[in-house]
Amino acid sequence: MLLGTERCKITINLTNGLYVFGNKSATGKTRLYKELVKLKAYGNNVAAYTFNDKLLGHPIEDVLNSGAEVILLDRYDMYSGDGVEIIDQIKDKCVLLIDCKKIPDKLPDFEGCTIKMTRDSIEVS
Amino acid sequence: MLKIQFDDEVDLNTIECDAEKVFDNTKFVEDATVRTLIKSIEQGEYFDDVVFTDRFGHQLYLENLSTGCKAAIGVHLNPDKTIYLVECGLNARDAIINYCNTGSVVIEDNAISIRKLNDENICVELDGYLFTDVNRLNYYINDERPFKPDLERKGIEVITYVTGD
Helix, strand or coil, X not given: CEEECCCCEEEECCCCEEEEECCCCCCCHHHHHHHHHHHHHCCCCEEEECHHHHHCCCCHHHHXXXXXXXXXXXXXXXXXXXXXXXXXXXXXXXXXXXXXCCCCCCCCCCEEECEEEECCEEEEC | CXXXXXXXXXXXXXXXXXXXXXXXXXXXXXXHHHHHHHHHHHCCEECCCCXXXXXXXXXXXXXXXXXXXXXHHHHHHCCCCEEECCCCCHHHHHHXXXXXXXXXXXXXXXXXXXXXXXXXXXXXXXXXXXXXXXXXXXXXXXXXXCCCCCCCCCCEEECCCCCXX
8 A cells, every 4th residue: 555745655565454563663653653644634544643642632432433544553552452442343444553562461463564764755564 | 870670560650651751841961871872772863952863864853753762861861750661662672771871760571681782881770789781681680580699690789778877
């Protein structure tokens, strides 16, 4: 799946399912979050959520139930366990990406994924 | 000395869990450790107290540092705070343990050894012991804890606190 803008091309080389990023900092996950928020505003069928959204009172359920093809939960360790029932329900209907270093017990089975960032692109595979 | 505790032995309600918030409320003071942390975690360079140069040569505001790097700088610049490193990737955790000589952190005992990033001694306290070597710290965590460590092995000593009258 190809997304993005002229400034930053985004490639999602994954089939529908639940994926957790590798346990490494500074790989580009939060940049991907920001790009997805921007793409959603531009009308793309994607969604992204982070801890500050929770602090602002935005329910994670709204993002998980949005019907988006690609959903990213950034900084999930800070709201670990939220929305797991819905995650289990939707995980085969979209590409659901989670930034999470400590895996919550309740999280459904998932696969690992990697992120590769260049100056003008992000690729998740 | 950097104090380490494990998250299953600490009341997480009493410590700083939001590393981004800690960083945002930290007065930024540049020093060699800050430079090393940015280089190690971001593969970037410190520029000034407002921006850094990322791995692609772009100057970005410090708010664009990764959460792991913000946590590391937060640990270094807030020696009075105990910070939970739950959002830190292994590279950020290892950089903190290798390069931070002050502060207090809580980490997960995930059985993944800490990488030794240079030949310098570390200065880490765990369970009342001072560790000066990463490999000795790994051996204690993975093979000795919770039993008494072998104090004859290099890289560990008992910390003795002297109290005054």
